[in-house]
Amino acid sequence: VLNLKNPTQQQGYKMKIILIGASGTIGQAILKKLTNRHEIIPVGHSQGDIRVDIADPKSIENMYNAIGKFDALIATTGKVHFARLHEMTADKYEIGLKNKLMGQVNLVLHGLKNINDHGSFTLTSGILNHEPILSATSSAMVNGALEGFIKAAAIDLPRGIRINLVSPTLLKESVDKIGDKFAGFYPVSADEVAYAYEKSVEGAQTGVVYKVGYA
Numbered sequence: 001v002l003n004l005k006n007p008t009q010q011q012g013y014k015m016k017i018i019l020i021g022a023s024g025t026i027g028q029a030i031l032k033k034l035t036n037r038h039e040i041i042p043v044g045h046s047q048g049d050i051r052v053d054i055a056d057p058k059s060i061e062n063m064y065n066a067i068g069k070f071d072a073l074i075a076t077t078g079k080v081h082f083a084r085l086h087e088m089t090a091d092k093y094e095i096g097l098k099n100k101l102m103g104q105v106n107l108v109l110h111g112l113k114n115i116n117d118h119g120s121f122t123l124t125s126g127i128l129n130h131e132p133i134l135s136a137t138s139s140a141m142v143n144g145a146l147e148g149f150i151k152a153a154a155i156d157l158p159r160g161i162r163i164n165l166v167s168p169t170l171l172k173e174s175v176d177k178i179g180d181k182f183a184g185f186y187p188v189s190a191d192e193v194a195y196a197y198e199k200s201v202e203g204a205q206t207g208v209v210y211k212v213g214y215a
């Protein structure tokens, strides 16, 4: 009898999944999609029983200590500063570097202690390093760095642990707020984006950038 020794790949296995950004647009859609099959631990920033500030490594450590062992972590959060290039400063780039980039990298580094064998990390970037718009140099820089990080981390992670990145285009739900900056970008719904997170968590691939809604 084949013993694959990988419970996360067995049909019907109920994973314990930490969802950072659970109250957000993408987070809500993932929660809806995965909640029947898995135990989801929703983590917020300003609300919820368990909270974290991904820009603060100590806060990340406290969150992991409160949760204990887990099978998968999904991060659907990350702030960057949007401004025209001539208005950008080192401090403004630092926002994206500390929050969206190192925030997600630190979720991986600190999570290694508690993640089960064959578990997975799924991080979030966005389309703007492939299809830049004005005022998005920080976003493009951070997204590109996240792509490099997950590709290299995938071959460096121990114990069969996987890592992927979801890179969505503009969301339908965000069109009213930011759509005017994204002329010609055809938006996708958060529900469609949630499929990529499902593929990352329940599938077997690693080191993959799931591009959702690219032309």
Ligand SMILES: NC(=O)c1ccc[n+]([C@@H]2O[C@H](COP(=O)([O-])OP(=O)(O)OC[C@H]3O[C@@H](n4cnc5c(N)ncnc54)[C@H](OP(=O)(O)O)[C@@H]3O)[C@@H](O)[C@H]2O)c1
Binding pocket: 020, 021, 022, 023, 024, 025, 026, 027, 044, 045, 046, 047, 052, 053, 054, 055, 076, 077, 078, 079, 099, 100, 124, 125, 126, 127, 167, 168, 169, 170, 171, 172, 174
């Ligand atoms: N929306 C789009 O069109 C789009 C397109 C491509 C990529 N993305 C990327 O996808 C990610 C999520 O986007 P979204 O539109 O779903 O965001 P959103 O609706 O603004 O939600 C953000 C989530 O992140 C949490 N959060 C905020 N600051 C945090 C911090 N310092 N530490 C931990 N959690 C924090 C919020 O928690 P609280 O509610 O508790 O504050 C909320 O749950 C972002 O990285 C964004 O760049 C978005």
